[in-house]
Amino acid sequence: MAKTPAAHVQAGERELRISSPDRVIYEATDSTPEVTKLMVAQFFATVGDPLMRALRDRPTALERWPDGWREGMKLATGPTTGPNSGGEGDGFYQKRTPKGAPDYLEEVEITFPSGRKAREICPTEPAVPVWCAQMGALTFHPWPVRRADVDHPDELRIDLDPQPGTDFADVLRVAGVARETLEELGLRGFAKTSGNRGVHIFVRIRPEWTFEELRHAAIGFGRELERRDGGVTTAWWKEERGERIFVDFNQNNRDRTIASAYSLRPRPGAPVSTPLTWDELADLKDPRELNLFTVPDLLADGDRWAQIDDEACDLTPLLELWEKLPGGELNFPPDYPKMPGEPPRVQPSKKVASHWDEEGNRIE
Structure with a gap:
């Protein structure tokens, strides 16, 4: 069988070569056709400007699926520089800049909780995500910092994670409570789907606080949500969460990341973690409607996060909740x-x- 010729994709001012363009990355579903490697690269080029709003100048780990994603495939856990290093898996996290990176791809040094350091991709232009697609990347995991100051986050991330026995309607209800609470505290939140069943809320903050303070602010906010809605929990141990929406405060730790806006997710139908207005989110019935095929049309009406960098909020009100509400310190992830x-x-x-x-x- 003849080898499929390489294709080319325009991203910003650069034209990038995509090898094996017909490789199937997502199989067809009842509602979506199959997705090829070329289609992934073209998608990232199409959403290039809003995607860069989420990634620009941020240390970014890549979630790579070189042979595409299929039901039953597993993501390797633990440190790895390849699919068979540091844990078996079909996909893996790339936390260090891949070998063979083009000269326009920039890096920044980051420090892990262990004290080890690494050079990580720091996207500065739309060609970078497209090149990452050539390397099998589907999901981008940016740190909540900019390269000018990698020790002081400029973003609070509220991860609303549905537990067994809850559904997307429960997540939307809690998201509404979160919105009201943030507004009362003088903070502006921007919401997006997770690309699965959850919702992420991002708040730009002034880069004046440490990761430890950011995490405490997330705990304080989570406890306030618990106080307002009995269907919310900050319990770290799964056996204590019950049928509630878990506020994953540990996503605000150093080296903990959430899929970026406009990332693809390894789920059927090529779903996209999609920014929405609060009203659009409240009306959403099925997050699977937001995928590689539908999101470009949605963006024709503009990026819902176009104003996210207009205001940097004060974290103090959430730190005051951390100090005021009972409960004290909570568990860190086991690798800490x-x-x-x-x-x-x-x-x-x-x-x-x-x-x-x-x-x-x-x-x-």
């Missing part, structure tokens, strides 16, 4: 070093009080 004041890292159902000291260390 033990943090001051953190509760024991053991599931409540497995904990025997006499076997753990106040610092969370097991007593033999």
